[in-house]
Amino acid sequence: MDWAHDLLLLLHLVGFAALFGGAFVQLRDREPVVNAAMLHGALTQLVSGLALVGVNEAGDVDVNHVKIGIKLVVTLLVTVLVVLNRRFDSIPKGLWAIILLLTLGNAALAVLW
Numbered sequence: 001m002d003w004a005h006d007l008l009l010l011l012h013l014v015g016f017a018a019l020f021g022g023a024f025v026q027l028r029d030r031e032p033v034v035n036a037a038m039l040h041g042a043l044t045q046l047v048s049g050l051a052l053v054g055v056n057e058a059g060d061v062d063v064n065h066v067k068i069g070i071k072l073v074v075t076l077l078v079t080v081l082v083v084l085n086r087r088f089d090s091i092p093k094g095l096w097a098i099i100l101l102l103t104l105g106n107a108a109l110a111v112l113w
Helices: 002-025 038-060 066-086 093-112
Strands: none
Touching: 002 038, 002 093, 038 066, 066 093
């Protein structure tokens, strides 16, 4: 089960890198967009995160359900914002900042809690 956990964790980190990197690269753009990296990163994080919880529950790992619940809500919110705004040529700078900060905040929850 360790190899499955490690592989899923790697995929989860790749999803974070794609989502955060896709948003961060637009820091100086006047009209940010939801690019493919953000879309695929958000979906990868959602799927791999759920799979990680499943692998941990199946194994003998104690899962903090409150932490996972909060992270799931944040991830779903980011994914919905990314998917709904994918079709637009540009998104407001405030929405871009919300996506970026929620993504960073979710990573902070994972590391610091």
